[in-house]
Amino acid sequence: MSAHARRSGAAATRAVKPAECLQCEIRHLALCSAVDDPDVQRLQALVTHVWFYGGQTISTEGDPSEHVYNVASGTLRLYKLLPDGRRQVTGFLYPGDFLGLASIGTYAYSAEAVGAVHLCRFRSRDFKNLCDELPKMNSRLLEIANDELAAAQEQMLLLGRKTAVERIASFFLHLADQNVKLKRSPVVIDLPMRRGDIADYLGLTIETVSRTLRRLKSDGVIALPESNRVVLSDADRLRELAEEG
Amino acid sequence: MSAHARRSGAAATRAVKPAECLQCEIRHLALCSAVDDPDVQRLQALVTHVWFYGGQTISTEGDPSEHVYNVASGTLRLYKLLPDGRRQVTGFLYPGDFLGLASIGTYAYSAEAVGAVHLCRFRSRDFKNLCDELPKMNSRLLEIANDELAAAQEQMLLLGRKTAVERIASFFLHLADQNVKLKRSPVVIDLPMRRGDIADYLGLTIETVSRTLRRLKSDGVIALPESNRVVLSDADRLRELAEEG
DNA sequence: GCGAGTCGTTGATTTGGATCAAAGGCGTCG
DNA sequence: CGACGCCTTTGATCCAAATCAACGACTCGC
Numbered sequence: 001m002s003a004h005a006r007r008s009g010a011a012a013t014r015a016v017k018p019a020e021c022l023q024c025e026i027r028h029l030a031l032c033s034a035v036d037d038p039d040v041q042r043l044q045a046l047v048t049h050v051w052f053y054g055g056q057t058i059s060t061e062g063d064p065s066e067h068v069y070n071v072a073s074g075t076l077r078l079y080k081l082l083p084d085g086r087r088q089v090t091g092f093l094y095p096g097d098f099l100g101l102a103s104i105g106t107y108a109y110s111a112e113a114v115g116a117v118h119l120c121r122f123r124s125r126d127f128k129n130l131c132d133e134l135p136k137m138n139s140r141l142l143e144i145a146n147d148e149l150a151a152a153q154e155q156m157l158l159l160g161r162k163t164a165v166e167r168i169a170s171f172f173l174h175l176a177d178q179n180v181k182l183k184r185s186p187v188v189i190d191l192p193m194r195r196g197d198i199a200d201y202l203g204l205t206i207e208t209v210s211r212t213l214r215r216l217k218s219d220g221v222i223a224l225p226e227s228n229r230v231v232l233s234d235a236d237r238l239r240e241l242a243e244e245g
Numbered sequence: 246m247s248a249h250a251r252r253s254g255a256a257a258t259r260a261v262k263p264a265e266c267l268q269c270e271i272r273h274l275a276l277c278s279a280v281d282d283p284d285v286q287r288l289q290a291l292v293t294h295v296w297f298y299g300g301q302t303i304s305t306e307g308d309p310s311e312h313v314y315n316v317a318s319g320t321l322r323l324y325k326l327l328p329d330g331r332r333q334v335t336g337f338l339y340p341g342d343f344l345g346l347a348s349i350g351t352y353a354y355s356a357e358a359v360g361a362v363h364l365c366r367f368r369s370r371d372f373k374n375l376c377d378e379l380p381k382m383n384s385r386l387l388e389i390a391n392d393e394l395a396a397a398q399e400q401m402l403l404l405g406r407k408t409a410v411e412r413i414a415s416f417f418l419h420l421a422d423q424n425v426k427l428k429r430s431p432v433v434i435d436l437p438m439r440r441g442d443i444a445d446y447l448g449l450t451i452e453t454v455s456r457t458l459r460r461l462k463s464d465g466v467i468a469l470p471e472s473n474r475v476v477l478s479d480a481d482r483l484r485e486l487a488e489e490g
Numbered sequence: 491g492c493g494a495g496t497c498g499t500t501g502a503t504t505t506g507g508a509t510c511a512a513a514g515g516c517g518t519c520g
Numbered sequence: 521c522g523a524c525g526c527c528t529t530t531g532a533t534c535c536a537a538a539t540c541a542a543c544g545a546c547t548c549g550c
Contacts, residue, residue: 080402082488088402101391108395138383145390146347152397153353157325157333159404160448164537195498203405208537210499227498227545243327409507440528453507455529472515472528 021047029096029181030070034140042130048121052113058099061110067121068100074117075192078109079200089201091151092193094178100124101145114192159203162243167202168212169242172222172230187235191228216241266292274341274426275315279385287375293366297358303344306355312366313345319362320437323354324445334446336396337438339423345369346390359437404448407488412447413457414487417467417477432480436473461486 021044027033032040049072052058058069061080076093090109093099102108104124131137158167176186184190191198199206216222221238223231232238266289272278277285294317297303303314306325321338335354338344347353349369376382403412421431429435436443444451461467466483468476477483 078398080398082402082406084488086406088405090398090401102395104391108398132380135377135380135383138380138387142383142387142390143349145387145394146349149390149394149397150347150353152394152401153323153325153335156335156397156400156404157327159401160333160445161327161331200405205538206498207500207539211537214499243329450508451528452509452530456507459529 020044024072026072026096026182031098031137031140031144032070034136035134039134039136042134043122046122046126046130050119050121052117052119054113054115056113058111058113058119059107061108062106065100065102065105065107065124068098068124068127069122070120071095071097071099072118072120075114076111076117077114077193077197077201078111080109087200088203089197091148091155092197092201095182098141098144100127101141101148104128114197164202164204164208164212165215165241166243167204168209168216169221169238170244171198171202172232173235173238173242173244175230176232176235187232189230189232191230265289269317271317271341271427276343276382276385276389277315279381280379284379284381288367291367291371291375295364295366297362297364299358299360301358303356303358303364304352306353307351310345310347310350310352310369313343313369313372314367315365316340316342316344317363317365320359321356321362322359322438322442322446323356325354332445333448334442336393336400337442337446340427343386343389345372346386346393349373359442409447409449409453409457410460410486411488412449413454413461414466414483415489416443416447417475418480418483418487418489420475421477421480432477434475434477436475 021027021032021040022037024030024032027040032043035043050069052074058076059065059067071093073095076097076099077089078091078093078099079087079089081087092114093111099111099119100107131141158170162170172189175189175191179189180186193201195206195209198204199209202209204212213222213224216238217224219237221232221234221241223233225231266272266277266285267282269275269277272285277288280288297319303321304310304312316338318340321342321344322334323336323338323344324332324334326332337359338356344356344364345352376386403415407415417434420434420436424434425431438446440451440454443449444454447454449457458467458469461483462469464482466477466479466486468478470476
């Protein structure tokens with residue numbers, strides 16, 4: 001693809017023949033795990049596969065919500081803005097995650113692709129109708145909402161009461177858990193997002209993130225073989241630093 | 246009741262003959278608005294009315310969740326603790342609000358009565374069974390979860406990126422909205438919670454809350470006729486200070 | 491190869507809110 | 521009543537993280 005296309009927000013999607021949902025590798029992680037094979041095929045009938053490049057906007061806070069998505073691959077950042085431009089990243093979505101819980105009305109936050117992402121897209125109305133027919137879908141959605149709520153409360157604790165070191169340590173432990181879920185290494189962690197994303201997620205500045213990483217590195221708690229790869233050399237120490245139960 | 250009983254955590258509840266659910270004044274605000282009169286009576290068959298005094302614990306983070314509740318009157322604070330005692334109040338519950346969304350497994354946070362409260366209690370299992378029978382209940386729960394999620398994201402923005410004045414201003418506007426919902430004055434606001442609760446909700450200290458109130462007062466934006474009553478003298482200015490869209 | 495742009499790091503300085511300290515209200519109870 | 525305890529306010533000081541300011545590493549297009 002051209003550099004122009006990469007920057008453009010216009011041609012945001014292109015559809016190609018999807019892999020069958022039944023063979024989907026992350027089905028067990030996603031919403032789709034809620035229903036049996038016949039019903040997955042009903043889902044598949046409604047899906048459009050779309051791809052975005054890094055930096056492209058998937059949805060904007062306040063816009064009417066026309067679609068819901070499953071993340072098939074890549075990472076999304078969700079964020080809210082203040083009128084003067086201050087940004088709070090409210091979360092990152094990884095493969096298997098669902099975007100569009102508050103699917104009635106308007107999006108509560110904006111969503112952007114961190115790097116290249118592949119999404120399974122559904123029209124909100126179709127999706128809603130299907131949910132009404134398949135009660136298991138609704139309970140699964142409730143389950144997802146509850147998980148997100150618990151995560152949000154944990155994040156409030158972090159933002160309201162934790163120090164910079166504790167925030168960074170908690171963040172890495174959270175990423176490690178995420179990696180386990182995706183059957184990746186719990187020790188070597190790729191950071192798809194930029195420093196600014198991490199800062200805006202943890203309620204810090206880029207400089208504080210950078211300095212805190214340096215301290216953790218010089219203390220031998222982590223290693224930074226590349227600027228977007230962390231190795232958790234001493235996970236126990238990291239857990240202590242995160243001040244978690 | 247004796248002062249002893251007021252302090253004790255032991256005799257936390259007592260049951261008395263409840264008002265009929267069909268006549269409940271806050272039914273339109275609560276979960277119960279989801280179902281028709283016949284089904285409300287099925288709910289009523291499962292309910293136990295319980296009362297708590299200020300400071301009493303309703304549920305504790307990490308404990309198995311045996312009950313879910315509707316707030317009939319009074320205010321609850323929900324909070325999480327760090328091992329060293331730092332506290333983050335993740336939210337307050339007002340009449341009509343539901344406690345126990347993550348009703349499967351363990352409570353994600355602790356809940357305490359701010360003042361005297363009256364709760365409608367259900368056994369989690371009974372409640373779950375009823376939800377499975379009444380699809381409208383499940384969609385209503387999902388709706389509630391979505392609302393809470395949106396509120397949590399708003400709170401993350403506040404905790405991660407707003408200044409002390411902005412936090413206090415946002416908090417008062419939020420209380421004003423709550424008051425409108427409960428058909429109370431949008432201008433004269435009672436604060437059932439202590440300064441410490443407000444501080445732990447907004448990620449500040451008691452002293453900063455107090456000083457910020459003084460500044461808002463001397464700027465003529467609010468009045469404080471009593472220490473737990475605020476009058477929003479200049480709501481427009483308050484909205485500006487809150488930095489909201 | 492080279493200038494421009496982006497990102498991350500590092501250093502110097504500032505500052506908003508925390509911490510430390512003390513003194514007023516106000517209700518309770520002996 | 522008056523002493524005690526609890527909460528809130530206010531003042532003085534401190535500090536963690538923000539801000540301001542360079543600089544180095546990398547990429548991209550020309």
